[in-house]
Amino acid sequence: MTDLALSPRAADERQPVSSGGYLDIAVHLDGTPEDDLRLAHAETLTARCGARLTGLFTNLLPDPALYAGEFGTAAIGQLTDGAIQEGNVTELRLLQRLARLGSPHELRRIEAVPYVLERAVATEARWNDLLVATCPRLDESMRWRPMIEGVMFEGGRSLYLVPPEVEPRAAIRTVLIGWADTRPSARAVAEALPLIAQAAQVHIVTVKEEAHGRMGGAEALADITAHLVRHGVDATATVLDSAGSPGECLLEEADRISADLIVAGAYGRSRFREWVLGGVTEELLSGAPVPLLVAH
Known part of the structure; x- marks a missing residue:
């Protein structure tokens, strides 16, 4: 493990954090x-x-493509009517729940068949700063994975993914940033800045790989750390030895520092390669013990 120290000049360049944040x-x-x-x-x-x-x-x-023929047409109509009626009941319950909030709010109902629904959610995500959703695991939440990936790739915004049964913490004191010299990493850090700025400790880590040159990625870490310093964020930078997979290294480091939030770019390579061969995104989605803020 290699720690990087900022030069005095970089530390002196730190500026007050902007009052801007998620609106x-x-x-x-x-x-x-x-x-x-x-x-x-x-x-x-x-x-x-x-x-x-x-x-x-x-x-x-229900998806009409799953039904065919005369009886199928009748069945799809009945199932659709039933889904709409159940939706009416759920919408009323959600309106009552939201009415107890102390902040401005609204409820939007997106009612559609698969594929159309995912595109509609991505559209809604574009005018928001952040979308909170469940981290898709191999359980009931897995059915929303196409929606989450639709927002990730088409929505143009970041996702705050909550692991099942993980309650929110009173404050985000410690943030772990998994950094790689990629566009998704840059997007994730930029999108997470309002939360990063509130943290007491920010740890930027990269996993040492031979392909990253003789310093194992340290050059890029120094630059992103200095960038955050200029945003008023005190951050430490560490190069982790890749004894295991990069995803496992990040999760172990998150546990070691008791991170409240992990920030990372999503799918630096194709989704297909990650599904088949594994990758950092897949490991984080399946194993993160705290919320993930991810962007592509």
């Missing part, structure tokens, strides 16, 4: 028990930033 935060709601957890995290974030909250209620309609 619009969206939260994914679907009528399941996970809504309460997502809302708890979203409420905490809006309170920290003084933001406005928009609930995106996704009511998934």
